Amino acid sequence: MPTDxxxxxxxxxxxxxxxxxxxxxxxxxxxxxxxxxxxxAADHGMLFRFDQTRQVLMWMKNTPLPLDMLFIDDDGTIVGIAKDTTPFSEAIIASPGPVRYVLELNAGTAERMGIAVGDVARHRAISE
Known part of the structure; x- marks a missing residue:
């Protein structure tokens, strides 16, 4: 899949x-x-956009990379972060409440870059 x-x-x-x-x-x-x-790449990620704002359930099945998952609401505000998820795990990783987006980054990126709950993400795919 190409980078936007x-x-x-x-x-x-x-x-x-x-x-x-x-x-x-x-x-x-x-x-x-x-x-x-x-x-x-360290400066890359994947942005998931869901069809509606709702509780989102993620998992790591068939995913060898440990990830940080950032849960993002309609306005682009980060409302939760699941840090350093376990590769290949089938355990459910639930958003802390209704969200519209999830940004997956390499594990450790949120902490290294100082990304925290309350920060705001901007991209044309958010709130289109």
Whole structure:
């Protein structure tokens, strides 16, 4: 899946951080996600957009990369972060409440970049 031409930018207390993102906008893209990926560039991620704002349930089945999952509401505000998820796990990772988006980054990225709950993500796919 190609990287979108527009970077996703998260405004943190330390300033903006930007990522190249692949977009998972369809049910098929969301179902596949980052499964079977052996690596991902440090400044890249995958943005999942769901058809409606709701409780989102993710898992790591067939995903060898440990990930940070950022749960994002309609306005782009990060409302929860699941850090360092376990590769290949079938355990459910639930959003802390209704969300519209999930941004998957390499594990440790949120902490390293100072990304926290309350920070805001901006991209053309958010709130389209």
């Amino acid at each position: 031409s527009e970077p996703l930018v998260i405004t943190t207390t330390a300033g903006p951080v930007s990522f190249g993102v692949e977009l998972a906008l369809t049910a098929a893209d969301r179902a596949t996600g980052l499964m079977h990926r052996q690596d991902m």
